[in-house]
Amino acid sequence: MTTHKLLLLPGDGIGVEISREVERVIAILNGKGGPNSFEVERDLVGGAAIDAHGVAITEEAMAKAKTADAILFGAVGGSKWDDVPYEIRPEAGLLRLRKDFDLFANLRPAICYPALADASSLKRSLVEGLDILILRELTGGTYFGEPKEIVALENGQKRGVDTTIYTTSEIERIVKVACDLARKRSGKVHMAAKWNVMKTGVLWRDVTVATHRNHAPDIELELILADNCAMQLIRDPKQFDLIVTDNLFGDILSDEAAMMTGSLGMLPSASLGAADPQTGRSKALYEPVHGSAPDISGQGLANPIAMIASFAMALRYSCNMAAEADVIETAIAKVLDNGLRTADIMQNGLTKVGTEEMGRAIAAEIETALA
Numbered sequence: 356m357t358t359h360k361l362l363l364l365p366g367d368g369i370g371v372e373i374s375r376e377v378e379r380v381i382a383i384l385n386g387k388g389g390p391n392s393f394e395v396e397r398d399l400v401g402g403a404a405i406d407a408h409g410v411a412i413t414e415e416a417m418a419k420a421k422t423a424d425a426i427l428f429g430a431v432g433g434s435k436w437d438d439v440p441y442e443i444r445p446e447a448g449l450l451r452l453r454k455d456f457d458l459f460a461n462l463r464p465a466i467c468y469p470a471l472a473d474a475s476s477l478k479r480s481l482v483e484g485l486d487i488l489i490l491r492e493l494t495g496g497t498y499f500g501e502p503k504e505i506v507a508l509e510n511g512q513k514r515g516v517d518t519t520i521y522t523t524s525e526i527e528r529i530v531k532v533a534c535d536l537a538r539k540r541s542g543k544v545h546m547a548a549k550w551n552v553m554k555t556g557v558l559w560r561d562v563t564v565a566t567h568r569n570h571a572p573d574i575e576l577e578l579i580l581a582d583n584c585a586m587q588l589i590r591d592p593k594q595f596d597l598i599v600t601d602n603l604f605g606d607i608l609s610d611e612a613a614m615m616t617g618s619l620g621m622l623p624s625a626s627l628g629a630a631d632p633q634t635g636r637s638k639a640l641y642e643p644v645h646g647s648a649p650d651i652s653g654q655g656l657a658n659p660i661a662m663i664a665s666f667a668m669a670l671r672y673s674c675n676m677a678a679e680a681d682v683i684e685t686a687i688a689k690v691l692d693n694g695l696r697t698a699d700i701m702q703n704g705l706t707k708v709g710t711e712e713m714g715r716a717i718a719a720e721i722e723t724a725l726a
């Protein structure tokens with residue numbers, strides 16, 4: 356018997372609604388008996404934590420996260436907290452989890468389910484069968500570089516500063532992850548950076564080339580300027596299999612890739628740390644790529660698929676339960692094939708459902724598959 360400890364951090368907005376649906380799926384797996392079970396702890400993060408405790412994540416929640424085998428994260432933020440100081444804003448909770456646990460490797464798979472090929476804003480022929488992995492560096496670059504400030508100038512103006520910093524080892528370790536993942540996929544890696552303008556871009560290019568030569572000469576490597584990558588993703592997405600890039604470009608390119616799958620509501624993600632040399636396990640956080648969607652929150656409209664698919668990633672990467680992950684992913688595809696759609700992926704002639712109905716339908720498919 357293995358008991359996997361999960362920490363569920365629903366957060367704000369639709370994060371709360373989609374987390375209920377993932378709990379439904381966890382309950383089904385627990386109900387099945389079998390050698391694996393889950394123990395779920397819950398806590399607040401983001402605006403909800405600010406309201407209750409004045410900080411975006413408490414030390415107690417961080418302590419729970421530390422002992423968890425996997426963290427399941429909903430979403431944070433909303434206009435309610437627009438006026439809280441920058442240091443305590445809801446997003447600070449997520450950034451602290453990423454930074455403190457050194458979750459440097461962010462896997463964002465953009466897979467276009469066959470049933471959704473017409474829901475994309477791109478033509479069916481461009482997205483049908485699409486299966487891209489965006490690998491985003493998550494603990495460096497513009498997000499965390501210092502100084503990061505707004506200073507008042509003597510002439511009455513202000514100056515805003517963000518700093519983009521990368522070191523050799525930070526780039527090397529994410530490029531190694533890219534090559535290892537590529538070996539299990541098509542064997543091809545694109546690295547996107549701006550070496551024509553940014554010094555960090557020059558370092559990304561040089562370290563990537565060296566890492567590739569020294570550690571993974573079997574992998575096909577292509578360097579691409581990040582702006583060209585954004586354009587090529589729209590022009591012909593299927594030319595890509597795995598794109599490795601820095602924190603800021605990865606944030607942007609992954610939203611772009613997500614839309615090709617039909618909706619931002621479809622994209623899961625895994626944020627992994629380095630493997631512990633003793634146990635071989637990595638600290639890990641799983642979250643949907645979409646945000647808290649304040650415009651639809653509390654109405655039961657949100658698409659729970661990205662959250663449920665994020666749990667499937669947790670099973671795969673943190674719980675050694677690849678078979679069950681497959682079951683969940685197949686259940687999602689089935690429900691889509693059966694014509695159920697939340698508002699974000701709705702198409703003419705299909706059945707519009709809310710968050711709970713979608714969650715129940717996926718749960719039912721999982722039950723059937725495991726029966």
Ligand code: IPM
Pocket residue numbers: 446449606644646
């Ligand atoms: C993401 C989000 C976050 C980011 C926000 C919520 C801080 O957009 O995970 O892509 O910018 O990294």
Ligand code: MG
Pocket residue numbers: 606607610
């Ligand atoms: Mg983002």
